[in-house]
Amino acid sequence: MPEQQTADDRTGPAQEVALFLRERREQIAQRWADAAVFRTVFTVSRDEAVEAGRAVVEALAAVAATGRVEDSEADGFTVVREQLARTVRSRTRAGASTGQISAETDALRRPVTELLLDELAEAPADHVGECTTALAVLMGTLRLVMLETSTVAGEELINRQRLELLEIATPVIKLWEGIVAVPLIGTLDSARSQVVMETLLDAVVEQHARLAILDITGVPTVDSLVAQHLMKTVAAARLMGAECIVSGIRPAIAQTIVHLGIDLSSVLTRASLADALAYALQQQGARIVPRAVAAAESR
Amino acid sequence: MTHSTGSVSACLPIHSDLDLVRARQQVRQMTAQLGFGLVEQTKLVTAASELARNALVHGGGGQMECTEVTGGGVRGLRLVFSDRGPGIADLDLALSDGYTSGEGLGMGLGGARRLVHEFRVDSRRGEGTTVTVTSWAAAPPRPREGR
Numbered sequence: 001m002p003e004q005q006t007a008d009d010r011t012g013p014a015q016e017v018a019l020f021l022r023e024r025r026e027q028i029a030q031r032w033a034d035a036a037v038f039r040t041v042f043t044v045s046r047d048e049a050v051e052a053g054r055a056v057v058e059a060l061a062a063v064a065a066t067g068r069v070e071d072s073e074a075d076g077f078t079v080v081r082e083q084l085a086r087t088v089r090s091r092t093r094a095g096a097s098t099g100q101i102s103a104e105t106d107a108l109r110r111p112v113t114e115l116l117l118d119e120l121a122e123a124p125a126d127h128v129g130e131c132t133t134a135l136a137v138l139m140g141t142l143r144l145v146m147l148e149t150s151t152v153a154g155e156e157l158i159n160r161q162r163l164e165l166l167e168i169a170t171p172v173i174k175l176w177e178g179i180v181a182v183p184l185i186g187t188l189d190s191a192r193s194q195v196v197m198e199t200l201l202d203a204v205v206e207q208h209a210r211l212a213i214l215d216i217t218g219v220p221t222v223d224s225l226v227a228q229h230l231m232k233t234v235a236a237a238r239l240m241g242a243e244c245i246v247s248g249i250r251p252a253i254a255q256t257i258v259h260l261g262i263d264l265s266s267v268l269t270r271a272s273l274a275d276a277l278a279y280a281l282q283q284q285g286a287r288i289v290p291r292a293v294a295a296a297e298s299r
Numbered sequence: 300m301t302h303s304t305g306s307v308s309a310c311l312p313i314h315s316d317l318d319l320v321r322a323r324q325q326v327r328q329m330t331a332q333l334g335f336g337l338v339e340q341t342k343l344v345t346a347a348s349e350l351a352r353n354a355l356v357h358g359g360g361g362q363m364e365c366t367e368v369t370g371g372g373v374r375g376l377r378l379v380f381s382d383r384g385p386g387i388a389d390l391d392l393a394l395s396d397g398y399t400s401g402e403g404l405g406m407g408l409g410g411a412r413r414l415v416h417e418f419r420v421d422s423r424r425g426e427g428t429t430v431t432v433t434s435w436a437a438a439p440p441r442p443r444e445g446r
Contacts, residue, residue: 189316221323221341223348224406252341259342260349260410261396 013130017116017138018064020131021057024115029053031111037104041090052087055080060138069138072145085149092157098150105146109139170196172203179280180209181273185218193229197236204242211280212237215273217248227262234267243268243283247276304377305367313351313380314360322351322363326378329365333374334436343376343434346414349407350380350430357400358382358428368433375416375435383427390420 021028032038032053033046042049063069063076077084091101116135120128165186173181180203182196200212214230216222222230234244247270249257257264270276281287289297309329311322326347330340347363354361361382368375387393394412399405408430412418417433 187320189320220327221344221348223345223352224404224410225348225352228404252338255338256341256345256414259413260345261406261413262404262410 013134014067021061088150105143181213213276215248245276309365342414346411349411354382358384377433381429386424387422
């Protein structure tokens with residue numbers, strides 16, 4: 001039995017931990033299956049969570065057996081890295097922060113430490129200390145591996161969201177026959193303004209729009225570049241026979257544009273989307289009147 | 300006006316479009332905290348956007364330093380944009396409206412000057428450009444003016 005190993009054997013405690021992990025594999029996996037980091041990810045059945053836990057225990061045992069408990073690059077982790085990455089991705093998608101995932105991984109340490117202490121109940125105190133330290137370091141390394149994958153997962157998430165934002169933030173809304181509106185929200189950087197221009201010009205063709213309203217209520221800053229993008233979009237739409245109205249110009253934005261010295265006189269502007277719609281309807285020969293007025297007129 | 304200058308409370312790198320967004324957000328947040336009115340907030344944020352973009356596009360990247368300042372009982376925000384780019388060859392020309400060395404409207408530098416209360420450019424050819432701007436929160440309204 002490993003208890004006979006001497007305390008000054010350098011790889012002793014780690015290898016004993018490896019042996020313990022292999023022998024108690026089932027028990028550890030059963031306990032881990034109830035921990036958040038497994039339970040919330042492997043939701044199909046408890047067996048699935050136990051299976052995932054078993055794979056992690058085996059990986060930890062393999063790492064411990066080589067004595068490199070502090071090495072997050074240890075070969076033993078290779079087999080479970082994909083599974084851990086999947087776990088982290090799933091938790092990140094569910095809205096868990098890196099700190100939460102770290103805490104959830106740390107929660108795995110307690111059940112396995114308790115089992116180890118049971119196992120070593122008869123062993124001398126300093127030996128128990130060495131083994132629990134080796135296990136603690138190993139579990140810390142597992143946490144590090146998780147966090148490394150979570151950073152990668154976070155970057156993937158950001159890139160995906162950035163693409164999604166490009167798509168989401170530029171819907172073209174048909175307000176009336178021949179009138180479309182594009183509510184602009186957020187920062188109009190070059191990539192976004194390109195998407196805006198393309199979707200607007202497509203809509204002009206598809207919807208046979210003669211009037212297009214660009215609403216900038218949701219654009220926090222209108223600097224010279226944003227103004228330039230707006231003017232280019234308006235000019236391109238004009239070439240296609242559609243007139244653009246820029247609406248949603250707030251008082252602070254209007255004053256800023258004037259101080260900045262940008263000449264937007266070539267662009268038709270209105271304070272609100274409602275004003276822009278009223279103007280557009282008028283251009284289309286339509287008019288919104290209260291029912292009472294309409295009744296009086298028809299008489 | 301005697302100015303007392305606080306310590307630099309934020310220093311943001313400007314190396315990408317995303318940094319421009321961060322710079323704008325930082326200025327917006329700080330001006331709101333300092334009690335700037337909405338118009339003055341918007342003006343300084345817009346000026347910061349122009350100057351940060353200049354540092355990125357013409358200076359090849361740089362940084363923005365934000366410092367809270369106090370003068371005559373009024374609080375203000377000083378922004379220092381610095382880059383190590385080629386510098387500005389003709390400052391008067393660069394400040395004139397409509398002149399651009401790139402593809403922009405040519406309103407950035409001159410426009411930014413009109414949006415802030417104090418404006419200073421230090422540029423040395425081959426060594427880079429530093430633009431320092433300061434805006435003040437409007438003096439608090441006198442009691443009789445209150446609604």
